[in-house]
Amino acid sequence: MKIGPVQLESPLVVSPMAGMTDTAFRRLVKRQGGCGLVVSEMVSSEGLVRGIDRTLEYAEHTEEERPVSIQIFGGDPAKMAEAARVVEQMGANIVDVNMGCPVPKIAKHNAGCSLMREPAQAAGIIAAMSTAVKIPVTVKMRKGWDEDELNAGELAKRVEDAGAKAITIHGRTAKQSYSGVADWDFISAIAKTVSIPVFGSGDCIEPADIVTRMKSGVSGVYVGRGVLRNPWILAQALDLMEGRPARTISDEERGRFLLDYMHLLLTETVPDSGKTLSRERWVINKIRALCSWYTKGFDGGAQFRIGVNSAQSIAELRDRIERFFLTAQRPDGRAAS
Ligand SMILES: Cc1cc2nc3c(=O)[nH]c(=O)nc-3n(C[C@H](O)[C@H](O)[C@H](O)COP(=O)(O)O)c2cc1C
Structure with a gap:
């Protein structure tokens, strides 16, 4: 499958996780096989634009990780466009926008999941970034802010029109944070309404969960906590998808x-x-x-x-x-x- 011109050898992705998916971890998971794309921890657009060393380090990556997606967060279209340029110059294959983080520190600055409450602003960010860079711009979002605002469907269409080349949906609301279960029926329904690839995210803990979710109409699956528990989960899922027994890990x-x-x-x-x-x-x-x-x-x-x-x-x-x-x-x- 492809995200814009970027070819993924497998539809299975290491989901972005702050504090966890650093370059060392991404490299090691990639070495185990099965992984089509790795996504960085979320990186501040503000820090990238200001050239803060510590922020730039979060966006660093190695050849071995390719294709690699760097996820950025922020709420200002001009700064997000400039940050996308920085990430492109650093050699990233894809730049992803965080529209799913529910943490107040991020959400209160009109970034992360609060962008889901401002679809016009969110689309403006994607349009500005898509004009600024040649690499594909993608979006990771949740179902919505809460059960009364389940607007991932509307947002998916708006960001597609604004130039996004793929979307990932974590099947929970911001209010839920990590409670309850991820709603894959919701994700599948949205996958039918847009023409760009839609990836699903949430609760794939065993390799067989990934195989099941791959049959739900999504283009691929992002795996987060499952990879932290078992860095071989993507390789094992691919084994199953290709009709082999899942490899055992000593x-x-x-x-x-x-x-x-x-x-x-x-x-x-x-x-x-x-x-x-x-x-x-x-x-x-x-x-x-x-x-x-x-x-x-x-x-x-x-x-x-x-x-x-x-x-x-x-x-x-x-x-x-x-x-x-x-x-x-x-x-x-x-x-x-
Ligand atoms: C420790 C941790 C950090 C996370 N950090 C991010 C992040 O920086 N950006 C993001 O889009 N999602 C982040 N997430 C959400 C995951 O990418 C994923 O969507 C979510 O955990 C559901 O998938 P899972 O059940 O496979 O873990 C984080 C999740 C965890 C557990």
Whole structure:
């Protein structure tokens, strides 16, 4: 499938996740296969336009991640257009606009999901960006603001007319945040009303969930939390979609992924907290954040997370990961496979 001229080898996408889908994580997930597109954490248009180092770092990416989409947020058409130019110059394949973030810090500045309440402003942003750059402009939105304002259908048409080349819909309202369940019937209905690709997002936790959702009339599926729990989920879903059994992942591979992530963070990325944290501290925080998802439902996972959250150095963290995943010394006494 294609987004504008950008060819995706698979319709399965790593969904944007603030604090999580950094360049190191995106690279490692891409290496596991099955992934057609990776999307960055949301990046401030204001920071990009002002050339703030820390913001520019969020938008950095590597060849290995291509095609890569950089997601930006903001509410001002001229600034969003300028930010899109910055992202294009940095080499992104796609620039995505966040119209789904419900966090008040973002939404109160007429950005994120509050743009869904201002469809004319939202369309103006897409029109300005589409004129400013050659790369495809895409939009990620929710069902609407709340149950009384379910206007993703109207917004989808308006942004399509304004030049958007694809849309992603997270099947919840801003008010719901992450509660309840994602409404895939709603997403499927909208997919029928526009001629650009529509991707669905929400609650694909197992590879089989992705296969089911691919049959709902969408062009592709964005997977967020499922990838944080299982970076192989896209490869496994593609196995199933192509008629193979889903690949099995050993505890050792799972442990190696964490160690590789730690290594990339330590050696090849810039800590985003600038001067406020040492690199070691920053990496420890990043590993803790991933581990809170990564070992959910795992035998002995809760105890492992306590160990990770109390580790005070990289050496200690590495030791806990190795003991849990790479040797037979599980806290629950179960042997690692
Ligand atoms: C920790 C976290 C951070 C997120 N950050 C973003 C973001 O920066 N931009 C965005 O459009 N969506 C963001 N989302 C929403 C996801 O991209 C996705 O649409 C949502 O989690 C539903 O999909 P899932 O059930 O597969 O996780 C975030 C979700 C999580 C859990």
